[in-house]
Amino acid sequence: MNESASQAFENDHLSLEPFSQRLEEFLMIEHGFTDGSLVISLNAPFGSGKSTFLSMWAGDMKTRRQQDAAVPVVLMLNAWESDYCGDPLLAIITGLIQAAKEKGLNSNSDEGKRIREAAKDAAWFTLGLANNLVSRITGIDPLAAGDVAEKKKAARKEPPPDFVSLYEKRSVSLKKLKDTLRAIFGSERPQAFVFVDELDRCRPDYAISYLETIKHVFDIHGLVFVLAVDYDQLSCSARALFGRDLNFEEYYRKFVQRSLSLPEPDSGAMRKLAEHYTARFLNLAGKRENATNLHTTLKYIVDLVVALRMTPRQIQEAFRILGHATAKSPRLTGQMFWCASAMATFLVCLKVAKRDLYQRIGTGKVSDLELGQFLYALNISNPNRWFVIYVTGRYEAEAINVLELGRTMKDLGYLPQGNELNPSVAFREYFDGWDYADDDRVRKTFVLIETAATFG
Numbered sequence: 363m364n365e366s367a368s369q370a371f372e373n374d375h376l377s378l379e380p381f382s383q384r385l386e387e388f389l390m391i392e393h394g395f396t397d398g399s400l401v402i403s404l405n406a407p408f409g410s411g412k413s414t415f416l417s418m419w420a421g422d423m424k425t426r427r428q429q430d431a432a433v434p435v436v437l438m439l440n441a442w443e444s445d446y447c448g449d450p451l452l453a454i455i456t457g458l459i460q461a462a463k464e465k466g467l468n469s470n471s472d473e474g475k476r477i478r479e480a481a482k483d484a485a486w487f488t489l490g491l492a493n494n495l496v497s498r499i500t501g502i503d504p505l506a507a508g509d510v511a512e513k514k515k516a517a518r519k520e521p522p523p524d525f526v527s528l529y530e531k532r533s534v535s536l537k538k539l540k541d542t543l544r545a546i547f548g549s550e551r552p553q554a555f556v557f558v559d560e561l562d563r564c565r566p567d568y569a570i571s572y573l574e575t576i577k578h579v580f581d582i583h584g585l586v587f588v589l590a591v592d593y594d595q596l597s598c599s600a601r602a603l604f605g606r607d608l609n610f611e612e613y614y615r616k617f618v619q620r621s622l623s624l625p626e627p628d629s630g631a632m633r634k635l636a637e638h639y640t641a642r643f644l645n646l647a648g649k650r651e652n653a654t655n656l657h658t659t660l661k662y663i664v665d666l667v668v669a670l671r672m673t674p675r676q677i678q679e680a681f682r683i684l685g686h687a688t689a690k691s692p693r694l695t696g697q698m699f700w701c702a703s704a705m706a707t708f709l710v711c712l713k714v715a716k717r718d719l720y721q722r723i724g725t726g727k728v729s730d731l732e733l734g735q736f737l738y739a740l741n742i743s744n745p746n747r748w749f750v751i752y753v754t755g756r757y758e759a760e761a762i763n764v765l766e767l768g769r770t771m772k773d774l775g776y777l778p779q780g781n782e783l784n785p786s787v788a789f790r791e792y793f794d795g796w797d798y799a800d801d802d803r804v805r806k807t808f809v810l811i812e813t814a815a816t817f818g
Contacts, residue, residue, distance in 0.1 A: 386423070
């Protein structure tokens with residue numbers, strides 16, 4: 363595999379290209395140890411960048427295939443987009459017909475016609491079978507609901523269907539479809555990678571039907587399926603259908619041979635992503651000028667998103683809000699003081715990642731000790747600094763209860779036992795960093811963010 367940077371990964375802000383290369387090599391080898399299709403579950407929470415990763419990886423494979431026919435054909439399927447159709451078979455078949463064309467087959471060739479014809483028969487019987495599942499869950503038969511008024515009389519006169527014959531015809535049609543697909547994609551070497559995204563967003567019955575369809579219809583040696591899912595969310599969907607006592611881990615193992623996780627970004631990748639969003643949301647030439655010191659703000663936000671384990675989607679939302687809240691405007695013309703900038707960054711990240719704590723800080727319902735304990739448990743760099751920024755933003759120098767705050771800081775380990783606290787001296791640079799304003803600056807920052815969030 364080509365180790366050079368791919369154009370498809372040009373916007374790979376989380377440095378996932380090496381992972382795609384390792385994963386592709388693994389799939390090419392692991393496929394040889396399965397009898398049918400290889401099905402892999404790629405797990406990560408919502409907002410972690412699964413869709414972006416699959417899109418970049420697919421683009422890279424398509425580019426390489428133009429130069430090397432040994433690279434498998436790749437197709438992207440968004441399960442959620444076909445949810446409303448109620449038939450995963452047709453959604454997958456449509457993609458595989460396109461994949462067959464990309465393998466060099468003309469859509470009007472005999473092979474293309476065979477896929478379409480086999481799919482038509484199988485889809486009809488499979489839709490009828492899927493109907494039974496929907497009917498059991500909802501009490502409604504979607505097929506029977508159509509044109510009922512016009513066909514009531516005729517239906518009464520028709521003899522009851524021969525369900526044994528229907529089952530036999532369905533079995534024959536599905537075998538015909540599998541034989542057709544096997545003739546095109548069947549191989550000891552993977553011929554097609556099928557990336558399935560957004561399965562965890564589908565209705566529970568459709569998500570399970572999708573898995574069942576892959577298992578029973580597309581179990582063909584030569585096909586590799588990669589299911590990008592939020593494992594916990596998918597397990598909730600399955601339990602909503604089969605009951606809370608379902609052992610989802612064992613149930614899911616019926617469909618997938620291996621479960622892997624999308625790597626969590628390290629601090630270097632987070633900084634790369636933050637730099638991208640800084641240019642996109644905080645300081646965009648000709649559109650927005652930011653009132654913070656961008657170099658310092660970037661350092662703050664990288665520390666916070668790593669400590670809070672924020673997903674890429676959460677990070678993007680944080681930058682959107684911060685961009686609005688700290689943009690220069692008629693109400694904010696100068697440069698923000700450094701403590702105000704740090705607190706704005708801190709609160710925005712909490713708003714996105716720890717909303718309950720954010721709301722309680724904004725309404726003054728969090729004690730100094732509780733916030734200090736949170737910072738210490740967060741494992742953020744220099745928690746003492748963040749604590750003092752908060753304290754000096756919450757209180758005026760003269761209003762600080764020196765004895766109580768001293769005890770709190772000693773309990774937190776921020777102040778050595780036996781030392782006495784002198785806020786006017788110890789916190790001078792922080793009060794300067796707030797510009798010695800005489801009101802609750804943390805509360806003002808909270809209101810600023812809420813106002814910006816309302817419109818952003």
